[in-house]
Amino acid sequence: MRDSVLLPGTAFLEMAVRAADETGCHGVAELVLEAPLVLTGGDIRIQLIVHGPDASGDRPFSVHSRNEHDWTRHATGRLSAVAQPVPPGTPVLPPDAEPVALDAFYGELDDAGYRYGESFRGMRAAWRSGDELFAEVALADAVPTDGFQLHPALLDAACQAMTLAGGDEPGLPFLWSDAELHARGARELFVRIAPAGPDAMSITAVDHEGTLVFRAGRLLTRPFARPDTGALPADSLFTVDWVPLPAPAPAADREWAVLDGPEADHGLGVPAFPEPSAVPPGTSIVLTAVDASSLHRILAAVQTTIATDRPEPLVVLTHHAVAVRPSDEPVPDRAAVWGLLRTAQSEHPGRFVLLDSDRPVTTADLRDALATGEPQVALRGADRYAPRLTRRPAALQPPAGEAWNLTASPTGSLDDLALTPVRPSR
Structure with missing residues (x-):
């Protein structure tokens, strides 16, 4: 042979x-x-x-x-x-x-x-x-x-x-x-x-x-x-499933800022800034991603984040972008956001957190998502999920x-x- x-x-x-x-x-x-x-x-x-x-x-x-x-x-x-x-x-x-x-x-x-x-x-x-x-x-x-x-x-x-x-x-x-x-x-x-x-x-x-x-x-x-x-043996290949996460340990409150225009708060009730360099030190940043039309703005924010030495990861928030449960119907146009950020995560570990939700998000949700230590988290109702490899x-x-x-x-x-x-x- x-x-x-x-x-x-x-x-x-x-x-x-x-x-x-x-x-x-x-x-x-x-x-x-x-x-x-x-x-x-x-x-x-x-x-x-x-x-x-x-x-x-x-x-x-x-x-x-x-x-x-x-x-x-x-x-x-x-x-x-x-x-x-x-x-x-x-x-x-x-x-x-x-x-x-x-x-x-x-x-x-x-x-x-x-x-x-x-x-x-x-x-x-x-x-x-x-x-x-x-x-x-x-x-x-x-x-x-x-x-x-x-x-x-x-x-x-x-x-x-x-x-x-x-x-x-x-x-x-x-x-x-x-x-x-x-x-x-x-x-x-x-x-x-x-x-x-x-x-x-x-x-x-x-x-x-x-x-x-x-x-x-x-x-x-x-x-x-x-x-x-x-x-290869039939059980040597894997696929990705979303599994429930336990409740995170209590975490200290954080100061938050939204990365967007000065008039935007996206329901979070926190200050908005046009770029990461304008956010005060010690403040955690959330970037809201609507769909694929936001990719240029998201890419610019990712590149700016990479170029800075901020210790806090950038949290990128999406809604209905991934299928976590069989009943989920994600918006395909928003999957591109996750594709872009997954690539950034693999090249720059610890700098970005992806958070997808099927409901309005509060700053407590953002804090708890960071407390899990997971790079990718999905909120479905009151439950949190993270991706895991399972046998195909x-x-x-x-x-x-x-x-x-x-x-x-x-x-x-x-x-x-x-x-x-x-x-x-x-």
């Missing part, structure tokens, strides 16, 4: 991006790679099933392949109902960036038993600046892009730069979050890879003109898995869904990779 050819995870992402287009979604909120797909040559039938919208408006999906007898689930995830905010500016190579030698890059991977075909050896140059990595990647001239949104070989080359981050073993992405494609048909990319939490990176890719092509808010990596390790159930036999024929060369080589959509029966 050491010489087996595995379909790259970027090919599953390519299918998910195409499914998002077909269903009117904006991108891939999450993609979890569960089991490798070994290419044996010839055609392989792959099926991607997109389900109806969940309470947040996202659409769950799964990807399966079939041999002569059985279905195998290779990936699961969610297609995003809400577009992620695009950060200002484009990646630019910093003046202090130091070149990374690539002469032995693919040779060392070959020696370790991880051999890339010529079409997947797309790293052209790389640099390091602090914790960030930058890379130039390109497709070989002979590789056609027809039929692809973003060729898996090109995005795979961009992800290969993550192996330059160091560690005992190189890592490869196995979980994508908040991935969106903004331009199609690229053959060259300039890529910025930045830390986004433990063992995770964010990736932003632009073309040679600086046009944004692809962005993923978070890629979680794991060490290379040998092809003969098989699929095993896959079921797939129903009818979007299908692809996956074609490689007779030897299973990735150099002639082709994905051909098969129109599903309606």
Whole structure:
């Protein structure tokens, strides 16, 4: 099995991006790679099933392949109902960036038993600046892009730069979050890879003109898995559930301020200030987020908070933005606020608290939310909830869904990779 050819995870992402287009979604909120797909040559039938919208408006999906007898689930995830905010500016190579030698890059991977075909050896140059990595990647001239949104070989080359981050073993992405494609048909990319939490990176890719092509808010990596390790156990994957929190311990009163125009108090009865720097020291700040139209204001407040040394976290208050109970009907437009702030929380732990409520909030609610020590809290009536990981159930036999024929060369080589959509029966 050491010489087996595995379909790259970027090919599953390519299918998910195409499914998002077909269903009117904006991108891939999450993609979890569960089991490798070994290419044996010839055609392989792959099926991607997109389900109806969940309470947040996202659409769950799964990807399966079939041999002569059985279905195998290779990936699961969610297609995003809400577009992620695009950060200002484009990646630019910093003046202090130091070149990374690539002469032995693919040779060392070959020696370790991880051999890339010529079409997947797309790293052209790389640099390091602090914790960030930058890379130039390109497709070989002979590789056609027809039929692809973003060729898996090109995005795979961009992800290969993550192996330059160091560690005992190189890592490869196995979980994508908040991935969106903004331009199609690229053959060259300039890529910025930045830390986004433990063992995770964010990736932003632009073309040679600086046009944004692809962005993923978070890629979680794991060490290379040998092809003969098989699929992950059914109970090794997790999902997020909201669980009740115990009543917090009594906490001292706090002084509060609302971050908004001078006439705003939003029912809290506390002073309002236009920006964090104007708030007196020792005062806790709450920012009210209405919907996606508030994102520019929220982003500015987040950036200002990061630039200051205030010890108090910024509390961002939303209403009906997340689904906590089965009866909840969140407003999809407000989910973008949580997407933006979750990214900020992963990059700057302890600086932000997300609070969602289904009722008017008092300063006592704000104080008690901070007293829980949780980065994300939901109020439903008198109860408080926080997100927790729980085990995800095993896959079921797939129903009818979007299908692809996956074609490689007779030897299973990735150099002639082709994905051909098969129109599903309606």
